[in-house]
Amino acid sequence: MPGADWVTLRLPDENENLLRLVAAAGTVTEDFPPLVSLSSRETQANLAFSSGQPVIVNDYPAEPNASPAIVQLGMKSMALIPIIASGRTLGLVNVISRDAGNFPPERVRIFTTVVDGIGPLFEIARLEGQRRLEQEQLQETIRLSSIGELAAGVAHELNNPLTSVLGYSQMLLDSEIPESVKSSLRIVVSEGQRAAKVIKNFQSFARRSGPEKAFTSVNAVLQMAVDLKRNDFEQSNIKLCCDFDEDVPKTMIDENQVIQVIINIFTNAQQSLEGSGQQSEGESEGDPRELGQVWISSTSSPGKIRICIEDNGVGIPKDKLGKVFEPFFTTKEVGFGTGLGLSICYGIVKQNGGELWADSIEGRGAIFHIEFPILSEEDNVGKTEGTSETS
Ligand SMILES: Nc1ncnc2c1ncn2[C@@H]1O[C@H](COP(=O)(O)OP(=O)(O)OP(=O)(O)O)[C@@H](O)[C@H]1O
Ligand SMILES: [Mg+2]
Numbered sequence: 001m002p003g004a005d006w007v008t009l010r011l012p013d014e015n016e017n018l019l020r021l022v023a024a025a026g027t028v029t030e031d032f033p034p035l036v037s038l039s040s041r042e043t044q045a046n047l048a049f050s051s052g053q054p055v056i057v058n059d060y061p062a063e064p065n066a067s068p069a070i071v072q073l074g075m076k077s078m079a080l081i082p083i084i085a086s087g088r089t090l091g092l093v094n095v096i097s098r099d100a101g102n103f104p105p106e107r108v109r110i111f112t113t114v115v116d117g118i119g120p121l122f123e124i125a126r127l128e129g130q131r132r133l134e135q136e137q138l139q140e141t142i143r144l145s146s147i148g149e150l151a152a153g154v155a156h157e158l159n160n161p162l163t164s165v166l167g168y169s170q171m172l173l174d175s176e177i178p179e180s181v182k183s184s185l186r187i188v189v190s191e192g193q194r195a196a197k198v199i200k201n202f203q204s205f206a207r208r209s210g211p212e213k214a215f216t217s218v219n220a221v222l223q224m225a226v227d228l229k230r231n232d233f234e235q236s237n238i239k240l241c242c243d244f245d246e247d248v249p250k251t252m253i254d255e256n257q258v259i260q261v262i263i264n265i266f267t268n269a270q271q272s273l274e275g276s277g278q279q280s281e282g283e284s285e286g287d288p289r290e291l292g293q294v295w296i297s298s299t300s301s302p303g304k305i306r307i308c309i310e311d312n313g314v315g316i317p318k319d320k321l322g323k324v325f326e327p328f329f330t331t332k333e334v335g336f337g338t339g340l341g342l343s344i345c346y347g348i349v350k351q352n353g354g355e356l357w358a359d360s361i362e363g364r365g366a367i368f369h370i371e372f373p374i375l376s377e378e379d380n381v382g383k384t385e386g387t388s389e390t391s
Contacts, residue, residue: 001114003107003376006075006096008032010045019045019092026096031069045092050082052089054108055080058101076100079108081115085123093131137355144325144346151327156379162199166192202327211254211351215377218305219298221242221255225262226296234268238292252375253352254339261345261356262296265309265368268341269294271332272313272366303374310367316360324358 001007006026010019019036023305036045043065048055057063058076061071075096083091093115096238097103103111156314169189226242233240295310316324323329325346349356353373360366 001095003102004095005098008094011091021319077102079103085119090122151202157197213252225259229266241295243297245299248298257348264341269311305372307370315362317362
């Protein structure tokens with residue numbers, strides 16, 4: 001770029017309120033601020049991004065919002081050129097010079113022409129990324145819903161014979177039979193009850209009856225789940241931090257089901273922080289985690305409510321991240337987990353029209369995201385989703 005000492009490329013961050021530095025060319029580029037806010041103050045970047053028009057700064061150090069780090073690098077003038085495609089601003093190219101007033105209109109025209117040329121490429125890359133994500137989500141939904149169908153079938157087939165086994169065992173227990181036979185029968189009953197519990201969980205995962213949705217405050221539901229679990233966390237020495245955005249609107253959800261989901265995810269976080277039930281693998285054994293923390297937050301964006309639950313526990317290895325929502329996937333020892341918790345959560349969130357997914361950095365913690373659509377009372381009266389399958 002003519003007259004340039006530095007050129008940076010910034011793209012909007014996931015929540016679109018920030019511009020993230022993705023590339024920089026020139027000397028000492030490591031001092032560039034990695035993130036530029038698009039909401040907190042009237043910056044030149046904000047102006048160029050929101051207006052979709054180039055912004056020229058002839059004397060940067062004299063600007064009221066000048067970043068001290070950038071001034072210290074000796075930057076005097078800059079041209080901020082938005083990358084536009086299909087009427088949307090996709091990013092920002094910032095051409096910077098050590099000399100003041102280095103970007104007259106003819107230079108800016110050259111920059112605009114160059115940047116206009118790359119706009120369609122960014123749009124293609126963005127659409128391709130979006131398409132890939134949607135395809136992956138669809139595959140995941142199909143996979144889990146077919147597992148759900150299988151689970152429902154198996155649960156149904158096992159439930160009837162098991163009811164007979166338990167019923168007849170109970171009848172025998174109540175009759176006049178020797179004590180030695182009775183004690184064996186009690187084992188049959190308790191093992192049968194254990195199997196019945198697993199079947200019940202199976203049926204929750206592949207729930208065939210729809211949720212009972214009502215127009216509900218998500219924050220109030222989260223607060224209820226927090227109140228139910230607070231004591232437990234305190235006893236385990238885990239700090240629970242809540243950050244509920246007051247502007248999160250009401251939507252149509254089944255309050256009890258959503259509480260169940262949050263408690264399940266909280267319990268997993270707690271177990272991860274305590275290391276309880278984890279199969280010990282050498283060095284992780286006895287690792288004392290003093291600063292156990294769990295964060296829960298709610299935010300909203302157009303049409304959506306997002307709940308995030310994060311912990312700083314052991315995290316989930318990359319190769320296991322794709323499996324945690326599968327029924328019976330567990331890394332816990334026998335007696336600590338059945339591996340049904342998250343698969344039930346997944347089924348519930350889907351039935352409430354939402355999405356549930358996880359991220360993690362192994363050794364640093366895990367984060368579970370739940371997203372619900374914002375629906376009005378009228379939008380959803382009488383409608384239930386996923387009444388015959390898990391999705
Ligand atoms: N917050 C977390 N941190 C680390 N690993 C997690 C976390 N949440 C879930 N996992 C992993 O996902 C697996 C599946 O979780 P899920 O809740 O479905 O089953 P579980 O906790 O093992 O058993 P259950 O919930 O049936 O008692 C866990 O065994 C664990 O390996
Ligand atoms: Mg669990």
